[in-house]
Amino acid sequence: MNARAGAKIFIVLLLVISFPMVLAAEEGVTDTEIHIGEFGPLSGPAKLWADCLYGAELCFNLVNKEGGLHGRKIVFHMIDDSYNPAKTKAAVKNLQETTGIFAWVGGVGTPTGMAVKDYLVSRNIPWVGPLSGSEVFVKPPMKNIFALYPHYSLSVKVLIRYAVKDLGKKKIAIVYLNNPFGQEGVEGAKKTLGEFGLELAAAVPVDVNETNLSPACMDLRKAQPDTVLLWMDPFKSLRLLTLAKQMELTPQWMAGSMFSDFPQLHQLSKGLIEGMITDNYATFANKEHLEKIKKAQAEMGNKESNWTISFIAGFGYAEVLVEGLKRTGPDLTREKFIASMEKIKNFKCLLEDVTFKSFDPNDPLCRYGSRRVYLQQCLPAGEFKIISGWLQD
Numbered sequence: 001m002n003a004r005a006g007a008k009i010f011i012v013l014l015l016v017i018s019f020p021m022v023l024a025a026e027e028g029v030t031d032t033e034i035h036i037g038e039f040g041p042l043s044g045p046a047k048l049w050a051d052c053l054y055g056a057e058l059c060f061n062l063v064n065k066e067g068g069l070h071g072r073k074i075v076f077h078m079i080d081d082s083y084n085p086a087k088t089k090a091a092v093k094n095l096q097e098t099t100g101i102f103a104w105v106g107g108v109g110t111p112t113g114m115a116v117k118d119y120l121v122s123r124n125i126p127w128v129g130p131l132s133g134s135e136v137f138v139k140p141p142m143k144n145i146f147a148l149y150p151h152y153s154l155s156v157k158v159l160i161r162y163a164v165k166d167l168g169k170k171k172i173a174i175v176y177l178n179n180p181f182g183q184e185g186v187e188g189a190k191k192t193l194g195e196f197g198l199e200l201a202a203a204v205p206v207d208v209n210e211t212n213l214s215p216a217c218m219d220l221r222k223a224q225p226d227t228v229l230l231w232m233d234p235f236k237s238l239r240l241l242t243l244a245k246q247m248e249l250t251p252q253w254m255a256g257s258m259f260s261d262f263p264q265l266h267q268l269s270k271g272l273i274e275g276m277i278t279d280n281y282a283t284f285a286n287k288e289h290l291e292k293i294k295k296a297q298a299e300m301g302n303k304e305s306n307w308t309i310s311f312i313a314g315f316g317y318a319e320v321l322v323e324g325l326k327r328t329g330p331d332l333t334r335e336k337f338i339a340s341m342e343k344i345k346n347f348k349c350l351l352e353d354v355t356f357k358s359f360d361p362n363d364p365l366c367r368y369g370s371r372r373v374y375l376q377q378c379l380p381a382g383e384f385k386i387i388s389g390w391l392q393d
Contacts, residue, residue: 028102037077037101040108044082049108054305055314070330085115092116110134129317141367148370155256155279156188158391173202173225185231201225217243230255241272261309266382279373282312283352316350
């Protein structure tokens with residue numbers, strides 16, 4: 001064999017060896033970048049939840065400022081879906097198939113999340129922390145979805161138990177969206193009241209597209225409850241609170257964690273949520289960590305962002321994803337990332353004590369990372385008072 005022939009064989013062998021390595025490159029990962037996506041309402045009536053995305057953005061910016069992860073910087077892609085499931089579905093698929101996203105984080109809303117769940121599951125694309133407390137994201141568990149938002153059923157349970165046991169309430173009603181989210185709330189309320197031998201004083205449905213809340217308020221006035229759970233989005237709930245004030249209805253108002261951002265909602269409601277009790281799962285225990293984040297927001301945060309519970313939650317969800325990336329190391333693939341996420345135990349961040357387990361299709365808890373909440377009450381000027389310790393099933 002002459003030198004020229006040997007060189008040709010060497011080149012061919014090199015191509016054969018190298019080509020499979022090119023094919024095996026993970027989607028959304030390069031030698032210098034990791035592409036992460038999130039969808040949410042950066043515009044439209046639900047824009048107050050945009051802070052969830054801005055919180056995640058700041059977390060990734062801080063990671064990049066501090067040197068990135070194993071030689072890679074995070075490239076964060078934010079999709080504005082205006083809280084419209086049709087827009088969510090089209091935009092997520094387009095970004096995934098044109099840019100290539102390694103993993104998704106957050107994603108505001110149950111209907112919007114449901115619009116893309118099957119697509120992301122079918123491609124085994126990791127999704128850390130859908131911003132929804134619906135059990136559909138863990139029942140049954142899916143290998144690629146790691147839920148962080150405590151279930152709405154837990155919210156209902158701890159609120160009703162507090163109303164009955166601590167406040168001595170006996171006539172509890174619920175006003176709910178007539179969709180899976182609202183129906184989960186009703187079923188949870190009935191079940192928990194049954195523990196005390198009580199029934200709902202009223203269960204008032206409101207259609208998703210309904211704008212006239214007067215009939216719902218009239219139903220409440222007939223029932224005369226001492227406590228009302230608002231199991232609707234804050235926008236409908238604020239309209240109902242306005243009408244209730246006009247009708248001089250003054251029950252103890254309660255709501256889930258979607259209503260926990262007291263400063264913003266106190267301002268929007270012109271003080272109508274004062275005295276309201278909600279659950280929350282963001283933690284303020286690590287003051288030094290919070291101050292670092294707040295300082296970073298002032299220096300390099302999105303100009304549209306506000307220091308809100310939504311912002312803190314969005315940052316916390318991104319922290320969990322970053323922890324998974326750190327544990328995976330430089331050889332980053334989706335399978336290895338999922339395996340690393342399963343090893344997270346008692347991880348304390350802005351969400352407090354996150355734990356996952358090895359995948360078991362019969363165990364929803366394997367993909368349910370944050371299962372504790374506490375109760376808070378709205379004070380004047382939108383300040384809050386914590387009125388319980390950590391609560392769980």
